[in-house]
Amino acid sequence: MRALINLKLTMESGQPPEFLWNKDGERYWRELGDGSCCYLWQRDEELLYQGCTESYVREFLRLDDNLEEIYAVISAEDEVMTRAIERFRGLRITKNDPWETLVAFICSINNNIPRIRRNVQCLLSGGCVLPPEQLAAADLTRAKLGFRESYLKATAERVANMDFEALGKLNYTEAKQELMKLQGVGEKVADCVLLFGFGYLEAFPVDVWIARAMRAYYGIDKIKEMRRFARERWHPYEGYAQQYLYMLVREEKP
DNA sequence: ATCCAGGTGTGGG
DNA sequence: CCCACACATGGA
Numbered sequence: 001m002r003a004l005i006n007l008k009l010t011m012e013s014g015q016p017p018e019f020l021w022n023k024d025g026e027r028y029w030r031e032l033g034d035g036s037c038c039y040l041w042q043r044d045e046e047l048l049y050q051g052c053t054e055s056y057v058r059e060f061l062r063l064d065d066n067l068e069e070i071y072a073v074i075s076a077e078d079e080v081m082t083r084a085i086e087r088f089r090g091l092r093i094t095k096n097d098p099w100e101t102l103v104a105f106i107c108s109i110n111n112n113i114p115r116i117r118r119n120v121q122c123l124l125s126g127g128c129v130l131p132p133e134q135l136a137a138a139d140l141t142r143a144k145l146g147f148r149e150s151y152l153k154a155t156a157e158r159v160a161n162m163d164f165e166a167l168g169k170l171n172y173t174e175a176k177q178e179l180m181k182l183q184g185v186g187e188k189v190a191d192c193v194l195l196f197g198f199g200y201l202e203a204f205p206v207d208v209w210i211a212r213a214m215r216a217y218y219g220i221d222k223i224k225e226m227r228r229f230a231r232e233r234w235h236p237y238e239g240y241a242q243q244y245l246y247m248l249v250r251e252e253k254p
Numbered sequence: 255a256t257c258c259a260g261g262t263g264t265g266g267g
Numbered sequence: 268c269c270c271a272c273a274c275a276t277g278g279a
Contacts, residue, residue, distance in 0.1 A: 014260055105260080112259035115277065146275025186262050207260035246260075
């Protein structure tokens with residue numbers, strides 16, 4: 001399959017695949033719910049896959065997003081975003097399972113990427129995150145989640161008793177409000193779940209790196225104003241802008 | 255030893 | 268609304 005994408009950038013950019021997928025040489029892989037294995041790799045502009053359908057790949061990597069159009073919108077009158085796009089051309093936002101995304105980003109709280117991955121890997125069974133009911137009942141000591149364990153337990157309990165997937169039918173603001181009722185879900189985690197789990201491209205997660213970027217590149221230092229600025233400048237693709245900004249600021253460390 | 259990591263909950267001005 | 272602080276864990 002042919003598409004504008006840089007698979008390595010996409011799979012290793014702090015998105016859920018970084019915590020949920022494995023790498024074997026050039027090939028990325030993970031187990032699916034039915035116990036089968038999905039492989040993804042790229043060679044000479046060609047995107048290759050095995051063990052899963054093309055439509056699965058298209059949805060997971062959001063290949064139907066028109067990157068050129070998105071680039072045009074978010075780089076307009078914006079030198080910083082223009083530079084980020086030149087540097088990270090082909091980086092895409094991924095569409096992951098909402099529950100797995102929620103678990104991963106609760107684990108991400110005040111944590112670093114290598115350890116988030118280790119934490120999440122301890123919560124897997126058959127390659128997938130334990131479903132809410134099982135996670136709520138499981139002994140998580142071995143995962144060494146620290147203070148996040150109680151958040152995860154409470155949230156698993158709550159999600160087990162609600163229609164979690166139905167949040168994806170609400171509009172962005174309503175869905176975010178509902179998510180933030182869960183333990184361990186503040187604005188940042190909610191936005192990550194909405195962006196990477198439910199596919200709301202208007203979500204703009206502000207973590208320490210994005211805050212640093214907004215200060216250094218745009219002279220903004222209040223979090224609330226960062227979100228307002230992002231919406232004004234990059235709507236409806238705040239999520240893409242955020243991912244390119246995140247990669248840029250981590251590389252440049254301004 | 256001290257600081258930091260894709261923050262949140264809580265308490266106080 | 269804003270800010271300070273605690274919160275486990277482990278690597279630098």
